[in-house]
Structures are given as structure tokens and as C-alpha cells.
Amino acid sequence: MFHTRVEILAAFDTAFIWENREELWEGFKNTMKAAAIGVAGSFVIGLLMGAARAQRIPVISQIGGAYVEVIRNTPILVQIIFLFYGLPQLGYRVDAFTVAWLSITIWGGAFNTENFRAGFEAVPTRLREAGYALGFSPLQTFVNVTLPIGGRIALPSSINTYISVLKNTSLLIAITYPELTTVANGIQANTFKTFEMFAVLAVVYLAVVWTLSALIRLLEARLALPERV
Amino acid sequence: MPEIPDWFRPVAEYMLREGLPETLKIAAVAVTASTLIGLVLGTLMTINFLPLRSVIRLYIEVWRGIPILVTVLFIYWLPAFELGPFRVQMNAYASAAVGLTLWGSAQVAEATRGAVRSIPKEQHEAAAALGLGWIGRHVFVIVPQALRRLLPPMVGLLVNIIQNTTIAFVIGVSELLETGNRQFENLTLQTGNGHPFTIFGFVLVVFFIISFPLTLLARYLERRLV
Numbered sequence: 001m002f003h004t005r006v007e008i009l010a011a012f013d014t015a016f017i018w019e020n021r022e023e024l025w026e027g028f029k030n031t032m033k034a035a036a037i038g039v040a041g042s043f044v045i046g047l048l049m050g051a052a053r054a055q056r057i058p059v060i061s062q063i064g065g066a067y068v069e070v071i072r073n074t075p076i077l078v079q080i081i082f083l084f085y086g087l088p089q090l091g092y093r094v095d096a097f098t099v100a101w102l103s104i105t106i107w108g109g110a111f112n113t114e115n116f117r118a119g120f121e122a123v124p125t126r127l128r129e130a131g132y133a134l135g136f137s138p139l140q141t142f143v144n145v146t147l148p149i150g151g152r153i154a155l156p157s158s159i160n161t162y163i164s165v166l167k168n169t170s171l172l173i174a175i176t177y178p179e180l181t182t183v184a185n186g187i188q189a190n191t192f193k194t195f196e197m198f199a200v201l202a203v204v205y206l207a208v209v210w211t212l213s214a215l216i217r218l219l220e221a222r223l224a225l226p227e228r229v
Numbered sequence: 230m231p232e233i234p235d236w237f238r239p240v241a242e243y244m245l246r247e248g249l250p251e252t253l254k255i256a257a258v259a260v261t262a263s264t265l266i267g268l269v270l271g272t273l274m275t276i277n278f279l280p281l282r283s284v285i286r287l288y289i290e291v292w293r294g295i296p297i298l299v300t301v302l303f304i305y306w307l308p309a310f311e312l313g314p315f316r317v318q319m320n321a322y323a324s325a326a327v328g329l330t331l332w333g334s335a336q337v338a339e340a341t342r343g344a345v346r347s348i349p350k351e352q353h354e355a356a357a358a359l360g361l362g363w364i365g366r367h368v369f370v371i372v373p374q375a376l377r378r379l380l381p382p383m384v385g386l387l388v389n390i391i392q393n394t395t396i397a398f399v400i401g402v403s404e405l406l407e408t409g410n411r412q413f414e415n416l417t418l419q420t421g422n423g424h425p426f427t428i429f430g431f432v433l434v435v436f437f438i439i440s441f442p443l444t445l446l447a448r449y450l451e452r453r454l455v
Binding site for chain 1: 290291294295296298299302303306307308388392393394395396398399406410413423424425426429430432433436437440441444
């Protein structure tokens with residue numbers, strides 16, 4: 001075993017990674033493009049649906065609840081493939097990029113709905129009552145009281161969802177969207193530079209994921225509520 | 230009530246007969262292995278010995294940080310290597326199970342660490358007073374109590390792993406999604422219409438029927454036990 005490992009280390013070809021830097025960079029950009037839309041989209045969906053769920057707005061709240069359960073209890077990979085092959089059958093012509101951002105947005109939106117709902121519901125009733133006592137309308141109370149406090153409570157868990165959204169872009173290999181995993185896996189399948197390509201994948205994903213995790217810890221300390229609620 | 234079309238019955242039967250058992254088998258292996266490895270690593274992590282803690286922390290952060298698909302692909306493409314007297318070459322099935330286990334055990338380890346930490350130190354002292362050593366204290370007293378707190382996240386993990394078995398589709402394991410995809414391709418070749426909406430919709434429905442009751446169970450346990 002030691003023998004094998006020495007061979008692998010000796011054979012690790014850093015120059016090969018450098019030679020393929022442009023292709024890998026393109027893949028990384030595609031990953032980030034899909035992830036950026038996915039994060040922004042799931043933020044908007046989560047905020048609106050989470051608010052509707054927490055405020056128990058009739059109909060929208062129930063639809064939101066069903067949406068969350070369906071997405072959370074089915075595999076995202078099947079959702080991606082369902083959209084990719086199913087939408088054209090319904091008459092919508094879609095390319096891989098559209099399905100890429102759409103599928104991860106729908107997925108992240110469902111998880112974020114739960115994050116924001118939990119955050120808004122964690123705001124104590126007495127704070128909202130204080131808002132009403134000041135003559136705020138329900139909407140004003142939400143914007144001025146529930147949103148800033150509940151939003152802070154929801155922030156760490158929502159960043160965790162964004163991390164998952166980013167990691168889920170790797171599943172887009174199934175619809176051959178040319179993101180980082182698809183590109184690196186393609187290169188190694190043709191050249192047998194397995195260790196080089198997976199080293200790139202591990203380093204890139206861990207760098208992004210660990211940075212975001214560190215951000216959670218930083219924000220948790222910074223945004224800790226001045227008054228314990 | 231819409232009619233069930235003729236083509237659907239054999240397709241669904243094939244998927245449930247060939248694909249579903251594979252899905253459940255991979256999930257069972259991965260959940261069992263994840264639980265065992267995760268419980269041990271998580272408990273070891275509560276020992277106040279920095280090098281050991283750091284190594285396990287690294288294990289957790291690496292396998293949680295890398296997308297499961299990337300781990301599975303890496304194991305799958307790994308060239309054959311020698312492990313003592315054995316020559317190891319991972320097939321697709323084993324690659325999926327091992328990849329899921331690396332991720333799952335990291336999740337269990339993190340949850341176990343918290344659960345074991347939450348057991349009051351009087352329990353440790355009482356067990357020590359009975360003459361139990363570190364291993365005896367943990368195996369007979371501390372971890373069994375921690376398991377109660379671990380039950381809801383463990384059911385959640387089961388749901389996650391069942392859903393993530395679909396990753397094995399990418400490397401060609403005949404699990405539920407792969408068998409569905411095969412039927413979709415066959416129908417496309419034979420009739421020109423692969424019925425992707427119905428077939429992949431059916432895959433979604435099967436996963437939902439399995440996962441939703443488990444999700445409700447996890448929620449119930451969380452309210453009951455914590």
C-alpha cells in the first residue's frame with residue numbers, strides 16, 4: 001500500500017492542472033453562475049413564502065407548505081431530471097442552463113421557506129404586540145419588527161441552505177450542464193488524471209464551502225441580538 | 230380519474246421490482262455504516278485530546294464539504310489499489326455506498342458529539358463510581374442516553390440518504406432513477422414517446438411516499454424526545 005501511495009504522489013501532475021486551467025475556470029464560472037441565481041432566487045422565495053407561512057396568509061400559506069414538503073421529500077437529482085425531460089413534453093423548450101438555475105432555485109427556495117418561517121415565528125409575540133401598540137399596521141409591524149429580528153435568527157440556517165445550493169450544482173452533471181464537476185470529470189475520463197482532477201474539485205468546493213461556513217460563525221457573533229428575545 | 234395507460238403498468242412494475250430494492254439496499258448499507266462509524270467518531274471527539282479531535286474534525290468537515298456526487302465519482306474512478314493482500318477495485322454499487330457512508334458518518338459524528346456532550350457530568354461521575362472505565366462508561370451509560378437525543382436527527386439522516394442514493398444513477402447503478410431512465414430511453418426508441426413527465430414524476434412520487442412518513446416521524450420524535 002505504501003508503495004502504491006508513493007507512486008501516486010510521484011505521478012501527481014501539477015502541470016496538467018495548469019494546462020487545463022482555462023477549461024476548469026469556465027466550469028467554475030458556470031458553477032458560480034447557476035449558484036448565484038440559485039442563491040438569489042432561493043432568498044427571494046424563502047423570504048416571501050416564509051413570511052406567508054409565518055403570517056398564516058390563507059391559501060398562499062397552504063400552497064407554501066405543500067411546496068416545502070414535496071421538494072424536501074423528493075431527491076433533487078430526480079427534480080432536475082424531471083424538469084429537464086418533463087418540461088419539453090409539456091411544450092416548454094428549455095436548455096440545460098435554464099433547468100440548472102431553475103431546479104436549484106426551486107430546491108433552495110423550499111428549504112429557505114422553512115428557515116425564514118422558523119426565524120419569523122421565533123420572534124416573540126410581545127414584540128409584535130409592541131408594534132401594534134405603536135399604531136403599526138400588520139404590514140408595518142412585519143417590516144419593522146418581525147423582519148429585522150426574525151431575519152437575523154434565520155440568517156445562519158439560510159446560509160447553510162446556500163451552501164447546499166452550491167454543492168447541488170454538481171448534480172447538474174446529469175443534464176450535462178458544463179459546471180465544474182462535469183468539466184473536471186470529463187477531463188479525467190479522457191486522460192486518466194483522476195487524482196489531479198478530483199484534487200481540483202475537492203480544493204475548490206472546500207474553499208467555497210469553508211469560507212461560507214466561517215461567514216456563518218462570524219455573522220452569528222456580529223448579529224447576535226442586543227436583547228435576548 | 231384519468232385512465233392508466235397500457236404502457237405504464239410494465240414500466241412501473243419493472244422500476245419497483247428491479248430499481249426500488251437496489252435503492253433500499255444501498256440506503257440500508259449506507260445508513261448502518263454511517264451510524265456505526267459516526268457514533269464511534271462522535272464519541273471519540275468528546276475526549277479532550279487535541280490531535281485526535283482535530284483529525285476527526287477534519288474528517289467531518291471534508292466529507293460534509295465536498296458534494297457527495299464528487300466523492301462518489303472519485304471512489305468510482307479510483308484506480309485499483311492494493312490493500313494488504315487484496316487488490317481493491319470499487320464497482321459502482323460499492324462506490325455509491327462508500328461515498329454516502331463518508332458523508333453520512335460525518336453527519337452522525339457531528340450530531341453524536343453534541344448529544345454526548347449534552348449528557349450531564351454527574352452521569353459520568355456516577356458511572357465512574359460504579360467502577361466503569363472510559364469505554365464501559367460510554368458504551369453502557371453515556372451513549373445509550375445520547376441515542377435518545379440522536380433519534381430524530383437519525384431519522385432525518387435516513388430520509389437524506391434514501392434520497393441521495395439517486396446519486397448512484399450517475400455511475401449507472403440500477404436503482405430506481407436509473408431503471409426509470411432506462412424505461413424512458415426504451416420507450417423513446419420504440420415508440421418515439423418516452424413519457425418522461427409520467428416516468429420521472431412516478432420516481433418523485435415513490436420517493437415522496439417513502440420519505441414523507443419518515444419526515445413526519447422525525448418531527449414527532451423531535452417534539453416527544455427533546
